[in-house]
Amino acid sequence: MVNAPAAHDKAPEIAVELTDVTFGYDQRKILSGISMTIPKGKLVAIMGGSGCGKTTILRLIGGQLKPQQGRVIVAGQSVPDLNNDALFKMRRKLGMLFQFGALFTDMSVYENIAFAMREHTDLPEELIRDLVLLKLNAVGLRGAANLMPSELSGGMARRVALARTIALDPMLMMYDEPFAGLDPISLGVVGQLIRKLNDALGITSVVVTHDIYESLHIVDYAYFISEGVIAAQGTPDEIRKSGDAFVRQFVDGQPDGPVPFHYPARDLATDLLQT
């Protein structure tokens, strides 16, 4: 049995806490009874197969969805109980990197990064310019400031989106599949950026991913979600050594195991013989 991260640190400050969270659409249950604790300053991964409800957890933390049951606490506030104004106030402290960047396609790279600063602050334009260039420099794309999102490669778009997400220096960063569809170089670059930003800015990060190799290199702790429940959890070392069948299937990339290869169906012979 692996211990929760709280056991590793002495009374750490909690950034995000989910207690017994259940969520579903209509009849379809997506999460049932999920509990997790994300301490301040840590980089935590939430892993699992496609469609297992990983992104739903991020949306619950960001208040875009409300749990049917259970509590979601972010920085001491109960997210589902916040009214619209308080929710928007809380979101200013959060940053979320979407799977494909979600850059505003009608704005240049520069405008994309200046967007939140212009919306939420009264900073003079010269200062915004300096800040935008600094953020772009942090992701190595200062030279691309005047390009449009359509002129960027997938990896570059992801990095611009990352710079946009850190524009207002959030206290909690959420990454939705930051490695999906990237070439090996971009993958390494994005992975290192996530780790460096976490440590340099002293923020807390949650990475939702199914890229086990890349994420085990950079995270402090990982949760595995399967069929709406936490199937396993632990530090990267514990995960690598784990004998749990689900974790082994995931780490070794076996097509069949606790997560079946076949979508539930009748026996093949019965199906073929049916006229």
Add this chain to the structure above:
Amino acid sequence: MIHKTLENMSRFLRTVGNTSLAGISRLGYLARFFAAVILNTPAAFLRLPLTMREIYFTGVLSLTIIVVSGLFVGMVLALQGYDVLVMYGADDSIGILVALSLSKELGPVVSGLLFASRAGSAITAEIGLMKTTEQLSAMEMMAVDPLARVVAPRFWGGVIAMPVLSALFSAFGILGAYLVAVKLIGVDTGVFWSNMRAGVEFWPDITNGIIKSVVFGVAVSLIAVFEGYDAKPTAEGVSSATTRTVVESSLAILALDFILTVLMFRGLSV
């Protein structure tokens, strides 16, 4: 046999019930959405450059189709109208006929239909694609309300552009009619214009047209932003939302036109 008929009937009733309930709940959702857009109106005007940009996209970029259609509708109207009027020796009234039909009816309705297919569909597709590519979600997570930043400026851009487009349509229609009636057929210029001036009143003739175009502008813009915002975030979802915008807007324009014309019809109150 009876059993089967009963079953079919109950299935039919169930379908009717389900469709009606779904329609009513969607209408309720549309009403709530409309209220939310109106509540976000100050935000749209505080971000004036955004609303101006939308007026440019929906209004200025629709000018070509509006002007060309107006010109041709006016020309055809003059030809057809002259054909009938000349039988009664009333060909001098061609100016009145054209001006009244354009300003009270054809101007708002045809420009509304063109506006729905040119600008309405573009608004739906744009908002729908922003939703599909998670741009609206990203905005929400950046603590910026998409209703205030994306929807309200587009709605008001459409509402402001539509009456201007309708007025331009009528103006170019009258110009087209002038070209045909005076330059081609040979009606006297003075008679054409003076009869028009004498027969068309600002109140109620022109104002009726303005009221219609404002109502159509609200209807088309609301349907366009709603369908975009409510679109399923897939390629198919956006395409069917765009189609729905054009179909629903056109039907709404025709239905509202009938209702407004009945309300404005002086003959009924006698």
